[in-house]
Amino acid sequence: MDVSSKIYVAGHRGLVGSAIVRDLKKNGYHNLVFRNHCELDLTDRSQVDAFFNLEKPEYVFLAAAKVGGIVANNDYPADFIRDNLMIQTNVIDASHKNGVKKLLFLGSTCIYPKYTPQPMREDSLLTGELEPTNEPYAIAKIAGIKMCEYYNKQYGTEFISIMPTNLFGPNDNFDLNSSHVLPALIRKFHEAKVNSSPTVEVWGTGTPRREFLYSDDLANAAVYLMNTYSKSELVNIGVGKDISIKELAEKIKNITGYEGEIRFNTSKPDGTPRKLVDVSKLHNLGWKAQTSLDDGLKLAYEWFLENISNETITVK
Numbered sequence: 001m002d003v004s005s006k007i008y009v010a011g012h013r014g015l016v017g018s019a020i021v022r023d024l025k026k027n028g029y030h031n032l033v034f035r036n037h038c039e040l041d042l043t044d045r046s047q048v049d050a051f052f053n054l055e056k057p058e059y060v061f062l063a064a065a066k067v068g069g070i071v072a073n074n075d076y077p078a079d080f081i082r083d084n085l086m087i088q089t090n091v092i093d094a095s096h097k098n099g100v101k102k103l104l105f106l107g108s109t110c111i112y113p114k115y116t117p118q119p120m121r122e123d124s125l126l127t128g129e130l131e132p133t134n135e136p137y138a139i140a141k142i143a144g145i146k147m148c149e150y151y152n153k154q155y156g157t158e159f160i161s162i163m164p165t166n167l168f169g170p171n172d173n174f175d176l177n178s179s180h181v182l183p184a185l186i187r188k189f190h191e192a193k194v195n196s197s198p199t200v201e202v203w204g205t206g207t208p209r210r211e212f213l214y215s216d217d218l219a220n221a222a223v224y225l226m227n228t229y230s231k232s233e234l235v236n237i238g239v240g241k242d243i244s245i246k247e248l249a250e251k252i253k254n255i256t257g258y259e260g261e262i263r264f265n266t267s268k269p270d271g272t273p274r275k276l277v278d279v280s281k282l283h284n285l286g287w288k289a290q291t292s293l294d295d296g297l298k299l300a301y302e303w304f305l306e307n308i309s310n311e312t313i314t315v316k
């Protein structure tokens with residue numbers, strides 16, 4: 001990409017899309033195109049075709065998707081597989097038909113088998129059964145990866161796929177029914193402190209382990225790989241360190257200053273027991289995460305206080 005390239009960031013108001021826009025702007029890219037969900041429904045092929053015909057973007061970051069935490073994935077499996085298959089199929093195919101120079105597809109580490117050896121390597125894709133709570137979403141993401149790979153093979157496109165670990169940062173989803181664990185716990189501990197509630201409910205047993213990457217780091221990796229990487233093979237994006245949900249809850253409890261008790265609700269699902277990413281390929285490609293979990297948590301809590309805590313939280 002050069003600074004005047006026309007770049008479409010799909011999903012620019014979301015956690016990832018907004019971070020990619022910040023990174024691009026910071027680095028002088030100024031010819032950016034966006035549409036929000038209301039202006040362009042990416043599940044509608046005719047709208048997608050009209051948009052690509054009009055704008056003719058040269059580069060595409062595909063960060064629009066139906067995204068949610070463990071319970072949302074479990075409760076709305078049909079919506080997760082349908083919307084994601086439609087969005088990515090429409091955008092990938094329209095990018096090919098309109099001569100997009102390069103597209104970056106956002107997958108997720110939930111594409112790897114539930115009991116795959118840890119840390120999870122890129123070559124463990126399709127080597128075992130998926131975690132049931134997010135199988136529909138993971139199947140859609142695997143289809144997206146394979147579409148990119150086979151378009152590259154048949155049509156000579158340059159469509160790359162990156163697999164980020166669990167992410168957090170500005171513009172995260174703080175709705176407790178559909179959010180991921182980290183923003184959910186920021187909101188729960190903050191509200192419990194403000195309301196002097198004696199306990200905070202944390203779902204599951206607290207024993208599952210997850211890895212968390214600050215969204216600005218992910219965006220920086222995405223822009224870096226868009227400029228330097230051209231192969232069909234996946235690249236994991238993470239920090240290479242994990243933490244239990246119990247430890248995460250304790251960290252967020254401290255950051256918010258809450259002094260009550262943590263209660264685990266074991267009627268809620270744990271999901272995958274562990275998701276630790278093998279980042280050796282990413283490091284060999286010349287990129288490393290910069291933000292520690294503690295620093296990222298402080299930044300995320302500050303963002304929540306400034307932008308969300310006094311507002312009505314909308315359901316995504």
Ligand SMILES: NC(=O)C1=CN([C@@H]2O[C@H](COP(=O)(O)OP(=O)(O)OC[C@H]3O[C@@H](n4cnc5c(N)ncnc54)[C@H](OP(=O)(O)O)[C@@H]3O)[C@@H](O)[C@H]2O)C=CC1
Binds near residue numbers: 010040065087107108
């Ligand atoms: N969050 C995470 O922990 C992880 C995310 N990822 C991947 O990163 C990508 C972005 O996720 P994230 O930023 O967290 O998600 P968000 O929910 O924060 O943002 C999703 C974006 O997609 C847009 N969108 C959703 N449906 C449509 C549609 N039908 N038409 C047009 N736009 C639509 C939304 O637009 P609008 O704002 O206008 O409604 C929103 O901007 C996804 O591919 C996800 O799988 C991967 C690993 C972890």
Ligand SMILES: C[C@H]1O[C@H](OP(=O)(O)OP(=O)(O)OC[C@H]2O[C@@H](n3cnc4c(=O)[nH]c(N)nc43)[C@H](O)[C@@H]2O)[C@@H](O)[C@@H](O)C1=O
Binds near residue numbers: 071138201271
């Ligand atoms: C990014 C990734 O995200 C999802 O997978 P997940 O990592 O299992 O998601 P999660 O963040 O929702 O939960 C992580 C752990 O945390 C526990 N947990 C405790 N308390 C709360 C809580 O209050 N909310 C939530 N959501 N979880 C909680 C929860 O029970 C689980 O053990 C998929 O969408 C998947 O498709 C995907 O790609």
